[in-house]
Amino acid sequence: MASIKGSANVVIIGGGVIGLTIARALALQGVRDVCLIERATPGAEASSAAAGMLLPQVEADAQDDFFTLACQSRDLYPSFAAALHEETGIDIELDTTGTLYLALTEHDQQEIEKRYEWQSRARLPVELLSVAEARELEPCISESTVGALLFPNDIQVENRRLLSALANSVNKLGVDIVTQTNVDSLIVQGNRVTGVQTNRGRIECSVAVIAAGSWSGFIKSSSPCKIPEIEPVRGQMVCLEARPQLTRHVIYSPRGYLVPRRDGRLLAGSTSERVGFAKYVTAGGISTILRNALEISPAIATLPIVDTWAGLRPMSADGLPVLGRCDEIDGLFYATGHYRNGILLAPLTGELVSKAIVSSKR
Numbered sequence: 001m002a003s004i005k006g007s008a009n010v011v012i013i014g015g016g017v018i019g020l021t022i023a024r025a026l027a028l029q030g031v032r033d034v035c036l037i038e039r040a041t042p043g044a045e046a047s048s049a050a051a052g053m054l055l056p057q058v059e060a061d062a063q064d065d066f067f068t069l070a071c072q073s074r075d076l077y078p079s080f081a082a083a084l085h086e087e088t089g090i091d092i093e094l095d096t097t098g099t100l101y102l103a104l105t106e107h108d109q110q111e112i113e114k115r116y117e118w119q120s121r122a123r124l125p126v127e128l129l130s131v132a133e134a135r136e137l138e139p140c141i142s143e144s145t146v147g148a149l150l151f152p153n154d155i156q157v158e159n160r161r162l163l164s165a166l167a168n169s170v171n172k173l174g175v176d177i178v179t180q181t182n183v184d185s186l187i188v189q190g191n192r193v194t195g196v197q198t199n200r201g202r203i204e205c206s207v208a209v210i211a212a213g214s215w216s217g218f219i220k221s222s223s224p225c226k227i228p229e230i231e232p233v234r235g236q237m238v239c240l241e242a243r244p245q246l247t248r249h250v251i252y253s254p255r256g257y258l259v260p261r262r263d264g265r266l267l268a269g270s271t272s273e274r275v276g277f278a279k280y281v282t283a284g285g286i287s288t289i290l291r292n293a294l295e296i297s298p299a300i301a302t303l304p305i306v307d308t309w310a311g312l313r314p315m316s317a318d319g320l321p322v323l324g325r326c327d328e329i330d331g332l333f334y335a336t337g338h339y340r341n342g343i344l345l346a347p348l349t350g351e352l353v354s355k356a357i358v359s360s361k362r
């Protein structure tokens, strides 16, 4: 393995969707000598495990700050996808068909009506559909459907293609991507970052960004500053194959979802389990996902299962992303805790964190 460079201007720790998006945004703003350090390979963890749904409206109960940011990030996707396509030739398969949210019980129906009321009052794009209208859009939905909402602006992206495009883009932009290398600790002198210690040597830098997903809290620091605790929340996924594809929309219910991919894969998710770093699929997890997917569409019963996997969503103490400058240590930035929404929030996170870094250097 080649030796690593001893210094960089900015070191980004973690090559998931968040680290890669920040690296690209910095390089596009003209920041030179950016080094991204990834323990395994880019996109090895949660970012590849995700379903790629960009759904700020589907589950939102109120128009709070998080909701506003999430909508802003979703709305950056068309230009983000076009720019990545131009830079790399990779189509990230942004699918703007929209999302159908099914009510499958009377209780679900009360919930979706509440969601429809506040969102239509806020003049957000949402339609209340009859069962017949929903079935006309997606004939595969269950006979038990009692109502549905259509969210035309809640869309999806092929997140694994997104990761390939980002890795390709940052490579072309001259970011130094160092793989198979673990950052063990930050080196802090006084109240300033002066470098990072990796298992392959030390890299001097004046800016370090912690974008290490569920492992962010393991990076040690020689200063008393406490790096935020991030807890992994396991999500399992089942991948079916449907040729021809069963649905055009993402179909969501309060208990599960189906996400159609262009190549015939049909993703069914997911679970939400606080089981530490145990990143494997379980019989119980797969059984729950399939039960919830069959509730949405009994038509999946005859489809082959072609893959299963699990990933670890990075969750902060309050469930919200931890973004921006560390108050105690100059040169330290956080971009972690994206929990269930890292793919959705990536474009905005890239913009916000890169701008904060650039302005701190002025």
Ligand SMILES: Cc1cc2nc3c(=O)[nH]c(=O)nc-3n(C[C@H](O)[C@H](O)[C@H](O)COP(=O)(O)OP(=O)(O)OC[C@H]3O[C@@H](n4cnc5c(N)ncnc54)[C@H](O)[C@@H]3O)c2cc1C
Residues within 6 Å of the ligand: 013, 014, 015, 016, 017, 018, 019, 037, 038, 039, 040, 041, 042, 043, 044, 045, 046, 047, 048, 049, 050, 051, 052, 053, 054, 181, 182, 183, 184, 211, 212, 213, 214, 215, 216, 219, 234, 235, 236, 237, 269, 270, 310, 311, 312, 313, 314, 335, 336, 337, 338, 339, 340, 341, 342, 343, 344, 345
């Ligand atoms: C089943 C499932 C479904 C999901 N569906 C969606 C969805 O539909 N929409 C959505 O928006 N989000 C979804 N998510 C959430 C999304 O995947 C995460 O929020 C997002 O991937 C977090 O990105 P990240 O870059 O912070 O973390 P990660 O992708 O986990 O990347 C962190 C990287 O840091 C590296 N690393 C860790 N420690 C170190 C170290 N010390 N040194 C060097 N490298 C290190 C890791 O190897 C890893 O590659 C889903 C997640 C799961 C598990």
